[in-house]
Amino acid sequence: MSRIRLGVNIDHVATIRNARGENYPSPLRAALIAQKTGADSITIHLREDRRHIKDSDLKIIMANLKIPLNLEIAATQEMQRIALKNKPPYICIVPERRKEITTEGGLNLNYRKNFLKKLIFNLKKNNSRVSLFIEPSLKDIKTAKQLNADCVEIHTGRLCNLINLGKKYKKEIVRIKKAAHLGNKIGLEVHAGHGLTYRSAKILSSVKGIKEFNIGHFLIGESIFEGLNKTIRKFRKIISR
Numbered sequence: 001m002s003r004i005r006l007g008v009n010i011d012h013v014a015t016i017r018n019a020r021g022e023n024y025p026s027p028l029r030a031a032l033i034a035q036k037t038g039a040d041s042i043t044i045h046l047r048e049d050r051r052h053i054k055d056s057d058l059k060i061i062m063a064n065l066k067i068p069l070n071l072e073i074a075a076t077q078e079m080q081r082i083a084l085k086n087k088p089p090y091i092c093i094v095p096e097r098r099k100e101i102t103t104e105g106g107l108n109l110n111y112r113k114n115f116l117k118k119l120i121f122n123l124k125k126n127n128s129r130v131s132l133f134i135e136p137s138l139k140d141i142k143t144a145k146q147l148n149a150d151c152v153e154i155h156t157g158r159l160c161n162l163i164n165l166g167k168k169y170k171k172e173i174v175r176i177k178k179a180a181h182l183g184n185k186i187g188l189e190v191h192a193g194h195g196l197t198y199r200s201a202k203i204l205s206s207v208k209g210i211k212e213f214n215i216g217h218f219l220i221g222e223s224i225f226e227g228l229n230k231t232i233r234k235f236r237k238i239i240s241r
């Protein structure tokens with residue numbers, strides 16, 4: 001079986017920095033440690049309200065990182081302009097609502113579908129790999145293909161909630177398995193992310209056909225106690241099947 005790639009999301013290093021309006025802790029420093037420790041890519045989400053990552057973070061991380069940067073953006077004109085200018089190797093298009101605490105669900109692929117299609121076209125033409133963050137729905141997988149995305153990232157929030165609450169999660173795993181299977185069958189690269197912990201990452205790693213996990217909040221939180229190196233190494237081990 002192929003190795004699952006680990007994308008490390010460092011947004012919450014910026015959250016801690018911004019809480020005090022200082023210039024530390026540095027997201028770039030976190031990105032470089034993650035790179036050295038074996039992360040396959042670094043993810044940052046430049047939100048419309050800039051609540052964690054800022055434009056200056058994007059610039060400095062792009063300039064210094066050797067592994068691919070995965071930029072998460074909402075499907076807006078402003079983010080299109082920024083992505084086209086900065087040319088991150090990977091882009092993941094995500095839904096965004098100002099008042100949400102985090103990205104609460106997958107994209108609505110039927111909302112401003114023509115703009116979404118054009119956005120994907122423009123980003124791909126600019127040499128970025130384009131992924132769509134979606135629910136594990138067969139319909140959305142098919143639509144992602146029609147929109148000509150390279151990849152889909154399956155939102156694992158529901159699965160992780162069920163696991164965290166000690167509830168039955170088998171049905172959700174089956175939903176994810178079916179979505180991953182269809183994605184692979186029709187030529188999409190399948191990724192997964194949101195809410196993953198050591199336990200849920202381990203459970204999810206048994207699903208065939210998922211090539212990349214993107215993990216942030218738990219990983220950064222755990223690093224407070226264990227350090228970034230150790231936490232990344234532990235995730236690496238857990239997801240190596």
Ligand code: PXP
Binds near residue numbers: 214218
């Ligand atoms: N993947 C996507 C597309 C996301 O939007 C997020 C959250 O920003 C993650 C993965 C990481 O989720 P978490 O921070 O809960 O690990």
